[in-house]
Amino acid sequence: MIQLRNPVFCAIDTTDLNKATRLAARIGDTVGGIKLGLEFFTSQGRRGVEQVAKASEAPLFLDLKFHDIPNTVAGAIRAAVSLKPAIVNVHAGGGRTMMQAAVKAASEAAAEFGVARPLVLAVTVLTSMDDGDLSETGVVRPVSDQVRALAALARESGIDGVVCSPHEASVLRADLGADFKLLCPGVRPHWAGADDQKRIMTPTEAVAAGADYLVVGRPITGAAEPIAAAEKIVSELPRRNGEAS
Numbered sequence: 001m002i003q004l005r006n007p008v009f010c011a012i013d014t015t016d017l018n019k020a021t022r023l024a025a026r027i028g029d030t031v032g033g034i035k036l037g038l039e040f041f042t043s044q045g046r047r048g049v050e051q052v053a054k055a056s057e058a059p060l061f062l063d064l065k066f067h068d069i070p071n072t073v074a075g076a077i078r079a080a081v082s083l084k085p086a087i088v089n090v091h092a093g094g095g096r097t098m099m100q101a102a103v104k105a106a107s108e109a110a111a112e113f114g115v116a117r118p119l120v121l122a123v124t125v126l127t128s129m130d131d132g133d134l135s136e137t138g139v140v141r142p143v144s145d146q147v148r149a150l151a152a153l154a155r156e157s158g159i160d161g162v163v164c165s166p167h168e169a170s171v172l173r174a175d176l177g178a179d180f181k182l183l184c185p186g187v188r189p190h191w192a193g194a195d196d197q198k199r200i201m202t203p204t205e206a207v208a209a210g211a212d213y214l215v216v217g218r219p220i221t222g223a224a225e226p227i228a229a230a231e232k233i234v235s236e237l238p239r240r241n242g243e244a245s
């Protein structure tokens with residue numbers, strides 16, 4: 001269980017350590033959490049993550065989307081847990097045994113390091129993909145069917161929730177119940193462009209569809225006034241139980 005002031009995680013996608021640290025320090029009081037992903041981690045590594053996390057009180061989503069054999073993913077999750085993230089993730093396409101190994105490694109590492117176990121989420125189909133993109137990978141059923149199948153497999157494997165687009169949130173909520181976490185990138189306020197995202201909704205629509213957490217990057221980080229952009233997004237969302245006013 002993670003406590004957030006609101007459901008918005010700001011994706012800080014940059015290779016620049018100072019920029020990431022400054023933004024995390026400033027935006028941590030506005031958004032619910034911050035997200036660091038492959039671009040930042042590949043350039044700045046663990047030390048970079050530690051510095052950014054220290055600059056902000058906000059919970060950290062370490063979005064490294066592990067996709068490898070079970071033993072390798074377990075080792076990577078173990079290393080990630082020592083950075084005290086609130087959320088980590090793997091690709092559901094890695095399969096049942098890999099997802100089970102990830103959850104087990106997260107529990108064991110949390111106990112060993114004396115930290116809270118992060119939520120372990122599974123990425124279903126990337127929000128940058130539509131039916132045509134998916135079929136080019138050899139998966140010929142519609143994105144929505146593939147997301148449902150991967151989410152069901154993730155839940156059976158002990159995973160806490162999935163990364164999906166807001167388009168699939170309502171059906172996954174109906175399929176998998178209230179406790180299964182739905183984290184949605186592909187979120188765009190009406191005043192922002194889609195960029196490379198293909199399955200998008202506005203923040204308000206995404207929450208109404210059943211998303212627990214929203215990930216918003218460029219509409220905030222690319223704005224002339226990132227804090228004002230984040231405030232605008234957050235202020236339009238309904239307040240939910242336990243969220244700060």
Ligand SMILES: O=c1ccn([C@@H]2O[C@H](COP(=O)(O)O)[C@@H](O)[C@H]2O)c(=O)[nH]1
Pocket residue numbers: 011013037123125126127128163164185186187195197215216217218219
């Ligand atoms: O399916 C997915 C999984 C992860 N992401 C990540 O979320 C952010 C979105 O950034 P925007 O700038 O708001 O598009 C980014 O870090 C992705 O790596 C995703 O978009 N879709």
